[in-house]
Amino acid sequence: MIALLTSILAITLRAGTSLVYATMGEIYTENSGVLNLGIEGMMLLSAVSGFAAAYYSGFVWVGFLIAMLVGGILAAIHAFLSVTMRANQVVSGLSITLFGTGMASFLGQRLGPESNNYYLAGMVGPRLQTISIPGLSQIPVIGALFNQDILTYIIYLLVPLAWFYLYKTRNGLNLRAVGEDPQTADAMGINVTRTRYIYTIIGGLLVGLGGAHLSLSYTPGWSENITGGRGWIVIALVIFAMWNPGRAFLGALIFGGINAVQFRLQASGTNIPASFLNMMPYIMTVLVLVLITWWEALSKRIGAPAALSTPYMREDK
């Protein structure tokens, strides 16, 4: 039983890591009032370019760097379209997903070595190694927390920091002000355009990291459509988390963990129909969402940033 719980917690964290990074990125972007639906495409393009960079350089960190760069550039394009050009953010985000998905497939079939028909799929490159922390990793159940790769360890620090930054610092307050009421923020002397650019790009860097975690650590190597729609799950998780980084961590783990649990139930030979178990992650997500919304509504703290997906124009009334 203890071994089972340990292994469930271990795989939950491993599966959840890329979701946590991408969700955190999108939370910062959306808190500044920019809705980015390009996550799926950004994650895919980061995953493929990160893997290619690591494969040819031989260094896994080069891969992560390139992946973040790619995520950042795509986010910058989105920021240019939606902040400077004031385009419809839904359309702009979707076209980034279209672009990223297609481009990732395209590169996956061109960037590989000649010996493999220029396909990147099937190549083995460097990957992030698991680091066991001596002592701590031996503790039953909790030990799973200390038998992860470096990006998962960073999450333990990043999540509280991200929460603190957003809710307890001047910069975080400015960021939320821009997302809630850009006119007032502008009047206070906050540069709305610059704020939105910065946090959209920071979001892109984190999304890139999330995408690369798939191809460089969790499912090492490039396979077409490696995200399997996780970019859309991220957008759901942001709502689920009510734009709060702490809760994003929880949501990503619930979503990743339920799958781990249902597969283990199946493998142990349970009589519950597999089709029902396969639905569990989605049912749970809806259920928890309903519960949280209900609780939040009672305490009157519900809501997206008021100016989410609305372009800001200074002269506008």
Add this chain to the structure above:
Amino acid sequence: MKFKAWIGLTLLLIVAILVSGCTPEPEVEEPEIAPETEATEEEVAEEPTEPFRIAFVYIGPPGDLGWTFEHDRGRLMLEEEFGDLIETTYIENVEEGPDSARIMRDYAQQGYDMIFATSFGYMDHMAEVAAEFPDVIFEHCSGYKTADNMATYFGRIYQPRYLSGIVAGLMTETNSIGYVAAMEIPEVIRGLNAFTLGVRSVNPEAEVRLVWTNTWYDPVLEREAAVSLLDQGVDIIAQHQDTTEPQKAAQERGMLSIGYDSDMGQFVGDSVLTSAMWNWGTYYIDTVGKALDGTWESHQFWGSMDDDIVMLADFSGLVPQEVIDEVEAAKERILTGDDVFCGPINNQNGQEMVAEGECMSDSDMLNMSWLVEGVIGSVSQ
């Protein structure tokens, strides 16, 4: 300002469509070109005849290393065999919906002579398009609908699966083998049952633990399913999934695996003992050859190991000679008429489903919905 924004967006969309342009849509220009080529044909009759044009509709990308990878390998074998006589093209990532009908219709209008569709869900759409173009030859993989100009083809992959089960049964040390399965449909159940029968034919103590993922292709989920099985103590992973991820998960734990679709050992390494794999090229060469010399007729082809359409991939260096001998002997038995689903076969509850001396009919096999003895797992009835 608004105006500029729309220009920017339109540009981005155009780039996106161009780059994701693995979905070519040349139908706009083609009709104009078609009469021209006819004219030139009349003018220079001595010129070598136009190549026979063949189009393939793929459900996934050729880079999946699995299902579509194998079909594309077959297409390349075709090109090698017939050279200038034929011209082939393909379109990847086509959804199994009305869109596939539009794509097949485009190809027919462009003057393609033969169209292959390589997934079950294209069946109805292909039948619809085949009725509109009686002069074009249509071939559909894994379905059951035919017409005068539409044939079906598939392979008895359960035969190599049975053989791969023998390998797993002889090489497991924990007597527990994991099976990551995609969808609860007869095709998958048939493969799982054949594999389990193979395992139990040499090791009646062994069990096959089953996990359904409910997806054909999802690297992350497939890995998680395999890891769950490994955590339960299985030491060999087999799969009916289209990525190599379960194989890699087994390897990382120092365990063994059995591949599917393609020779997965060449992508993952020696821990993949062997793979039950497709080999479409032989069939494609045969049927296109018939189309070229005018002897093509509609048919329903369900080929066996004899026809080379399904086979067992080369063994890895980890498989001992005794195991290989045992597999060869079983292969001989299957090819001489003692097929996989010949009795006695019991279901999970120990009930006899096929009596001694009897064999299941093709239609029973194609509708299989129960699991054989030795499978730990369930299927919704």
